[in-house]
Amino acid sequence: MSYARKTADTASISKLAVFVITTASAVSFVRVLFEVGVIIPNELPIIAVPIGAVILIMTLTCVALFYLINKESSKKEAMPEPDNPAQFKSALIFGLLYGFILLAVAFTKETFGNNALYIVSIISGLTDVDAITLSLSQLIKEGSLKATFGWRLILLAGLSNMVFKGVMAIVLGAKELAKWIVISFGIIVTAGLLIMWLWPESWYF
Numbered sequence: 001m002s003y004a005r006k007t008a009d010t011a012s013i014s015k016l017a018v019f020v021i022t023t024a025s026a027v028s029f030v031r032v033l034f035e036v037g038v039i040i041p042n043e044l045p046i047i048a049v050p051i052g053a054v055i056l057i058m059t060l061t062c063v064a065l066f067y068l069i070n071k072e073s074s075k076k077e078a079m080p081e082p083d084n085p086a087q088f089k090s091a092l093i094f095g096l097l098y099g100f101i102l103l104a105v106a107f108t109k110e111t112f113g114n115n116a117l118y119i120v121s122i123i124s125g126l127t128d129v130d131a132i133t134l135s136l137s138q139l140i141k142e143g144s145l146k147a148t149f150g151w152r153l154i155l156l157a158g159l160s161n162m163v164f165k166g167v168m169a170i171v172l173g174a175k176e177l178a179k180w181i182v183i184s185f186g187i188i189v190t191a192g193l194l195i196m197w198l199w200p201e202s203w204y205f
Contacts, residue, residue, distance in 0.1 A: 014176035019065040021169060022184050025162050026058040032133050032154060039137040043147040046204045050195050051155055057191045061184050117145075117153050125157030126164045132157045148201045159192045 033051060037044045104124070108116045117136075124132035133154050139145040166185040170178040 014174055014180055015065060015069050017169075017173065017177055018180040018184055019062060019069060021165065021181070022058060022065065022188070023062050025165065025188075026055055026062060028129055028161070029055050029058065029158055032129060032158060035130065035133050036137050036154070039134065040141045040147070043140055043150075046147040047151040047154065049204045050151055050199045051158075053195055053199075054155060054158075054188070054192045058188050061187055065180075065184065118156060121153040121157040122160045125160030127161075129154075129158050129161045152196050155192060155196055159189050162189060 029051060033044070033048055033055075036047050040047075104120055108120050121132055121136075124135075136145065136150050136153050140147050140150045162185055166181050169181050173181075
């Protein structure tokens with residue numbers, strides 16, 4: 001979010017900030033696939049194809065933003081260095097969050113059924129995609145959750161996280177940043193929801 005705050009003082013770098021934020025979001029989806037591959041490699045083909053389609057859309061969005069950035073002859077501004085996420089406090093919070101989400105997912109599934117997991121994914125994804133991804137992957141590994149349903153929950157968590165980051169960027173950044181966040185994130189989230197809804201279960205390799 002340091003990139004969003006930077007645009008509040010320098011609106012001319014809004015497109016660059018959106019490019020950085022969108023690229024970071026795309027990388028987080030790639031990281032999700034890596035985590036899934038480590039825990040449930042046999043199910044990766046089922047999960048990788050639809051989520052990979054979302055990553056492709058994000059990549060195309062980044063390419064379009066990069067083109068727009070280069071097309072403009074605006075003054076270059078230095079972007080702030082991102083904070084180091086590898087801190088003890090962050091690791092401790094993640095561990096606690098992972099344990100809580102694992103219990104919440106198991107309890108929700110047992111009490112309310114699979115459909116209630118959509119709510120858990122949305123809420124959990126707001127703050128951390130990795131924890132809910134690991135929790136759902138563990139359930140798939142144990143056979144408690146089908147991979148064809150699990151990838152939808154993982155994708156939903158990722159989209160929820162994007163929406164949260166987008167809202168925060170809009171609040172902290174300039175009006176120009178808000179416009180481009182709405183456009184780029186709107187395209188990605190809409191496409192992601194359509195993939196969740198329309199993707200045939202037989203489309204995997």
